[in-house]
Amino acid sequence: MSDTLLALDGLTKAYPGVIANDDVSFSIGVGEVHALLGENGAGKSTLVKMIYGLVKPDAGKMTLHGDAYAPGRPSEARSLGVAMVFQHFSLFEALDVAENIALGMENPPKRRELAARIREVSNAYGLPLDPGRLVGELSAGERQRVEIIRCLLQNPRLLIMDEPTSVLTPQEVDILFGTLRKLSAEGTAILYISHKLDEIRALCDAATVLRRGKVVGTCVPRETTARDMAELMVGSTLHTPERRSTASEDVLLELRKVSLPAATPFGTSLHDISLSVHAGEVMGIGGVAGNGQDEFLSVLSGESLLAPGHIWVAGDDIGAQPPQTRRGIGVLAAPEERLGHAAAPDMSLVENALLTGSVRQKLAPNGFVNWSATRVFAEKVIADYDVRTPNADVAARALSGGNLQKFVIGREILQAPRVLVVNQPTWGVDAAAAASIRQALLDLAEQGAAVIVISQDLDELMEIADRFAALNGGRLTDPRPTQGLTIDEIGLMMGGAHDMEVAHAAQ
Numbered sequence: 001m002s003d004t005l006l007a008l009d010g011l012t013k014a015y016p017g018v019i020a021n022d023d024v025s026f027s028i029g030v031g032e033v034h035a036l037l038g039e040n041g042a043g044k045s046t047l048v049k050m051i052y053g054l055v056k057p058d059a060g061k062m063t064l065h066g067d068a069y070a071p072g073r074p075s076e077a078r079s080l081g082v083a084m085v086f087q088h089f090s091l092f093e094a095l096d097v098a099e100n101i102a103l104g105m106e107n108p109p110k111r112r113e114l115a116a117r118i119r120e121v122s123n124a125y126g127l128p129l130d131p132g133r134l135v136g137e138l139s140a141g142e143r144q145r146v147e148i149i150r151c152l153l154q155n156p157r158l159l160i161m162d163e164p165t166s167v168l169t170p171q172e173v174d175i176l177f178g179t180l181r182k183l184s185a186e187g188t189a190i191l192y193i194s195h196k197l198d199e200i201r202a203l204c205d206a207a208t209v210l211r212r213g214k215v216v217g218t219c220v221p222r223e224t225t226a227r228d229m230a231e232l233m234v235g236s237t238l239h240t241p242e243r244r245s246t247a248s249e250d251v252l253l254e255l256r257k258v259s260l261p262a263a264t265p266f267g268t269s270l271h272d273i274s275l276s277v278h279a280g281e282v283m284g285i286g287g288v289a290g291n292g293q294d295e296f297l298s299v300l301s302g303e304s305l306l307a308p309g310h311i312w313v314a315g316d317d318i319g320a321q322p323p324q325t326r327r328g329i330g331v332l333a334a335p336e337e338r339l340g341h342a343a344a345p346d347m348s349l350v351e352n353a354l355l356t357g358s359v360r361q362k363l364a365p366n367g368f369v370n371w372s373a374t375r376v377f378a379e380k381v382i383a384d385y386d387v388r389t390p391n392a393d394v395a396a397r398a399l400s401g402g403n404l405q406k407f408v409i410g411r412e413i414l415q416a417p418r419v420l421v422v423n424q425p426t427w428g429v430d431a432a433a434a435a436s437i438r439q440a441l442l443d444l445a446e447q448g449a450a451v452i453v454i455s456q457d458l459d460e461l462m463e464i465a466d467r468f469a470a471l472n473g474g475r476l477t478d479p480r481p482t483q484g485l486t487i488d489e490i491g492l493m494m495g496g497a498h499d500m501e502v503a504h505a506a507q
C-alpha cells in the first residue's frame, strides 16, 4: 500500500462568495480505502468532482501513478481508470439492467456478451444482478449495484463513492463492504465519502478531514473514535439530542384505512393504513426505500388527495384538502428529494422560503408577496439552522446537499406546525447538524406537535421516536414503543432482508 496512486497537490476551487477547496493536498495509495470527511459544505463533492473531471480546478495539480492527471471530462477520467458512483442514480426505469449499463459505456459490446460480463462480474463481487430485469422494478440497493457494476466493468484503479450506504439496509451495507474489501485487496483504491462514522471506522484505512475547504487533519479511522472524528470535522464539541417523552393522550392526527393506488407503474400502492399520532409524540416510520414512503408522505401533505373520511387532524377531515389548505391549519411536510421536490433548484432561497411559507407566515397578504417579510423569514431559517451560504439570494442548487437539507427542514419547523411529516430529515447532513435537526424535532413535539419521521436510519428513529412502525409493500405494521425494541424485531417488522433474498435466490 506504499505505492501512491493519486496525489493531489494544492487543489483550489472558488465559487462566488466561497472557496470550496483551498490548497488541498493529500494522496491515496494503491488499494487504499480512503475516507473523505467533513461537515456539510466542507468541499467534499467539489473535490471529487475535480478528480472525476466534472469541475476544473482554479489552481493545483494532480498525478495518477506518477503521471500528470488533469481530466477535462468524466469520459477522460474513466478512460484513465477513475470511476464514480453518485448519490443520485442516473438510470432509466423503463430500460433493463444491461441496456442501462450499455448506455454508460463508450463502446458497449453486443448484448449477449455484455449480459454474460454483467453476470460474471456481479457474481465475482457478491452483488447478484439479473441483466434482463427492468430497472424500474429494482430496489434502491439493487439500482446501486447497477451503478457499481457499470464502474467495475471498466476495471477502475480508483473508485469514488459518494454516500453509498444511505439507500441500503443494514444487510446490504455488509454486502457492499464485502465487495469493497475485495476490490481493495485486488489493488483498486476507493475514495469514500460518508457522514456515517461507524461505517468509516469499519471500512477505511485512512481519512482526510476537510473543514471550510481546507485539509484540517488526517487520521486512521480504526484507531479514532467516531466522536473524535466528528469533533475534528466541526472543530467543536458535539451535542447529543436529549429525549424526554412528551406524548399526551390526545390524538392529533388520525389515518383511517388510507389506500392509494400507485401513481406510476414503478410506484407503490398504499393499502389500508390506519394510525393515530398523539400530540407531543414522535412517530418513527422505517422501511427499506421504495416501500411506500414517498406515497405515505404525499397523502399527508396533500399532494395526493383522498376521498373524505380518511385523514383527520384535531377533528378536521383533511384527506380531500389540497396542500395550501392543510398548511393553513398547520399540517406541514418536508419530502425526501430536496432538489426539485422540497426546493425549486433555480429559485433563490428567498423564493424557496415563500413556496411553503406563504400561507402560515402570511407572506402574501391580499395576494401580493411581501418580499421583505419573505427575506426576513428566509434569513431566519439560514441563521437558526446554520445554513452555510453566502446569502439568501443564492439559488437552491448552489448549496451543498446537506446545507439545502438544513434549509428545507428549518423552513418547515420554524412555521410551528401542529403536524409535521418529514422524510429522511438528516439525509446527507453532517453529525453536528443532524443532532441539531433531531433536537429541533424533539422540541417541536415537546411543544405539542404530532411529528412523523420517515427514515431509513434506524439509529435515528430509535434515538428520537416514541413509537416505531415499518412500511412494507405499502402496508404499515402495528406501531410499537421504541423502548426495548431490538434490531431483530425491527428487521422482522421491515420485512427483513426480503429483497436481498430474492436477489440471491435468482442466482
Ligand SMILES: Nc1ncnc2c1ncn2[C@@H]1O[C@H](COP(=O)(O)OP(=O)(O)OP(=O)(O)O)[C@@H](O)[C@H]1O
Pocket: 015, 016, 018, 019, 020, 038, 039, 040, 041, 042, 043, 044, 045, 046, 047, 388, 389, 397, 398, 399, 400, 401, 402, 403, 428
Ligand atoms: N456550483 C456551485 N456554485 C456555487 N457554489 C457552489 C457550487 N458547488 C458548490 N458550491 C459551494 O461550495 C462549497 C462546498 O460545497 P460541496 O458541495 O463541495 O460540499 P460538501 O462537503 O460536499 O457538502 P455536503 O456534505 O453537504 O454534500 C459550499 O459552500 C457550496 O455552497
